[in-house]
Amino acid sequence: MTPHSSVTHRSQLVAHPFFFAAAILFVLQVVFGLIIAAQFVWPTFLMDTLPFNFGRASHLNLMTFWLLLGIMGASYYLVADETDTEIFSVPLAWANLVVLLTACAGALSAYWFGHFARGKPFTEAPMPWPLLIALGVVLFLINIFVTLFRAKRRSAITFTLAFGMVGLALVYLLSLPIHRNLTVDYYWWWWIIHLWVEGTWEIIAAAIMAWLLVKLADADRSRLAKWLYAEVALVLFTGIIGIGHHYYWIGTPRYWLLWGALFSAFEPVPIVLMVWDTFAHMKRRHPEPVNNVTWYWLGGSAVGHVVGAGVWGFAMTLPQVNKWTHGTQVTASHGHFAFFGAFAMLVIAAVYYVVPRLRGMERFGQQRAMWSFWLMCIGMLAMVTAFTIAGVVQTYLVRLLGMDFITVRTQYVSFWIFWVWAAGLVVFLPGVLLFLWDFLAGKPADQAPALTPA
Numbered sequence: 001m002t003p004h005s006s007v008t009h010r011s012q013l014v015a016h017p018f019f020f021a022a023a024i025l026f027v028l029q030v031v032f033g034l035i036i037a038a039q040f041v042w043p044t045f046l047m048d049t050l051p052f053n054f055g056r057a058s059h060l061n062l063m064t065f066w067l068l069l070g071i072m073g074a075s076y077y078l079v080a081d082e083t084d085t086e087i088f089s090v091p092l093a094w095a096n097l098v099v100l101l102t103a104c105a106g107a108l109s110a111y112w113f114g115h116f117a118r119g120k121p122f123t124e125a126p127m128p129w130p131l132l133i134a135l136g137v138v139l140f141l142i143n144i145f146v147t148l149f150r151a152k153r154r155s156a157i158t159f160t161l162a163f164g165m166v167g168l169a170l171v172y173l174l175s176l177p178i179h180r181n182l183t184v185d186y187y188w189w190w191w192i193i194h195l196w197v198e199g200t201w202e203i204i205a206a207a208i209m210a211w212l213l214v215k216l217a218d219a220d221r222s223r224l225a226k227w228l229y230a231e232v233a234l235v236l237f238t239g240i241i242g243i244g245h246h247y248y249w250i251g252t253p254r255y256w257l258l259w260g261a262l263f264s265a266f267e268p269v270p271i272v273l274m275v276w277d278t279f280a281h282m283k284r285r286h287p288e289p290v291n292n293v294t295w296y297w298l299g300g301s302a303v304g305h306v307v308g309a310g311v312w313g314f315a316m317t318l319p320q321v322n323k324w325t326h327g328t329q330v331t332a333s334h335g336h337f338a339f340f341g342a343f344a345m346l347v348i349a350a351v352y353y354v355v356p357r358l359r360g361m362e363r364f365g366q367q368r369a370m371w372s373f374w375l376m377c378i379g380m381l382a383m384v385t386a387f388t389i390a391g392v393v394q395t396y397l398v399r400l401l402g403m404d405f406i407t408v409r410t411q412y413v414s415f416w417i418f419w420v421w422a423a424g425l426v427v428f429l430p431g432v433l434l435f436l437w438d439f440l441a442g443k444p445a446d447q448a449p450a451l452t453p454a
C-alpha cells in the first residue's frame, strides 16, 4: 500500500491486499489449467508429481477463491464509498483474508495428499477446510453488516450486495453435509453450484456492475435502483426453479424435466436486461477517455455474460439437447465462457477502477492494460471454440455412434484440447501475466494527472 492513495476513507485501502491475492491466485489457476490441458493431450505429462485429479480440483478451487477475494476486495471499497463511512474494522478484514487464504492453501494441500471430500467438483475440500471457508465468509459478513448498520447512508446497491452475500453464505452451508444416498448428495450439491452462479453471484455481480456504472457514467441512481431490483427479482424467479436443469439425470422425479426446462429457458432474460442497462449507460458516459480499460472490461463482461452464460447455457438447457451433451466438453466450454465473462471480467474491471485510486492515480497507463485485455479475450474465445468443437465431436461419436468413451477421449477429443492448450499457453497466459505486471507496476496515464493525495 502506498501512502499516496487518493481514497476518501483510509479503510478502503484494505481492498488492495484482497486484489493482490486474487491476482496471484488467478495466475496459479491458469498454470494449473495449462497442466491439466497438457495431461488431456499427453496423459503421462507430470502424471506422478501432479495427477490430473489434483490439478483439476486446484484449477477449480483457485478460481472460486480468486473470484471471491476479488468480489470481497471490491465490496470493501464499494461499501465504504456508498455509505461514506469507514469500514467497521480493518483488522477484521485482514483476518477475513488470512482465514480464506489459509483455507485455500489447506484445501490444495489436502488434494496434494489425495484427500477429497467425495468427488464433487468445486467442493472437494475435506474437513476442516470448509469450516474455515465458512468462517472467512462470516467474518466478511460481520464486517460489512456492522458497517452498513452504523452508516447513515445506504443504497439499493449496498442492499443488493449484502443480500447476495448472505445468500452465498447460506447456500454454502446447506450443501456442506455429505449424504449417503448419491442422488440426495448431488441434489444438494447443485444448490451451491447452481444457486451460487445463477443466483447469489449473479445478484452480487449486478450490484458491482451498477456501482461501476454510477462511478463511470454518473448513472441516475433512482433509475438504476429500479433496474437492479427488476434484475434481482427475475434472477430469483428464473434461477431458483431453473436449478431443475441439473436434476434431469440424477435420479430425481420426472417433473424436473418440465420445470427445469421451463424456468431455465428464461434465465437469460435478466442477463439481457443487465447488458442492455450497461450499454445504455455506456452511451452516456463521460466524453473524455477516462479509464477506458475499465470500460472495456465492463462492456466485455456484459457481452461475455450474455453469450457465455445466456447463449451457451441456453443451448444445452433443454432436456432434449442436454440428454446428448450432458457432461461432455460442451459443458466445459460453457463453464469457461460463463465464469470468465460474467465474473472474472467484472472483477478485473473493478481492479482497474479501484487499484489506481488506492495508489493515488485516476487510471493506469492504458497500453499494457489493453494488450492484456485483448490477449485474454482472444485467448478465451479460442479456448471456448476448441472446447465446443471437442464437445460436439465427443457427443456425436460417443452418444450417437456409440463409440467407446476412452477411445474418443484419447484419439479425437485430445486433438481439440491441444488447441485449448495452445491458445491458453500462447495467448491467454501472456494476457494474464501482463495483467499481473500492470497490477504490480501500473503507472499513471500521461494525460491523466495523479490525483491529489488524501
Ligand code: HEM
Residues within 6 Å of the ligand: 121, 193, 197, 198, 245, 246, 264, 265, 267, 268, 309, 310, 312, 313, 314, 315, 316, 317, 318, 322, 325, 326, 327, 328, 331, 334, 335, 336, 338, 339, 342
Ligand atoms: C454466470 C452464469 C453461469 C455460470 C458461471 C455457469 C457455469 C456452469 C458450470 C461451471 C457448469 C458445469 C458444472 C459441472 O457439471 O461441474 C454449468 C453447467 C450447466 N449450465 Fe451453467 N453457468 C451459468 C449460467 C447458466 C445459464 C443462464 C444457463 C441456462 C440458460 C446454464 C445452463 C447450464 C446447464 C444446462 C448445465 C449442465 C450441463 C450438463 O448437463 O453437463 N448456465 N454451468
Ligand code: HEM
Residues within 6 Å of the ligand: 029, 030, 033, 034, 036, 037, 040, 056, 059, 060, 063, 121, 329, 331, 332, 333, 335, 336, 339, 340, 344, 420, 421, 423, 424, 425, 428, 429
Ligand atoms: C490457460 C487457460 C486455461 C486452460 C488451459 C484451462 C483448461 C481447463 C481444462 C483442461 C479443464 C478440465 C476440463 C474437463 O475436465 O473436462 C478445465 C476446467 C475448468 N476451467 Fe479452465 N482452463 C483455463 C483457464 C480458465 C479460466 C480463466 C477460467 C475461469 C475464470 C476457467 C474455468 C474452468 C471451469 C469452470 C472448469 C470446469 C468446467 C466443467 O466443470 O465442465 N478456466 N479448464
Ligand SMILES: [Fe+2]
Residues within 6 Å of the ligand: 194, 198, 242, 243, 245, 246
Ligand atoms: Fe445451472
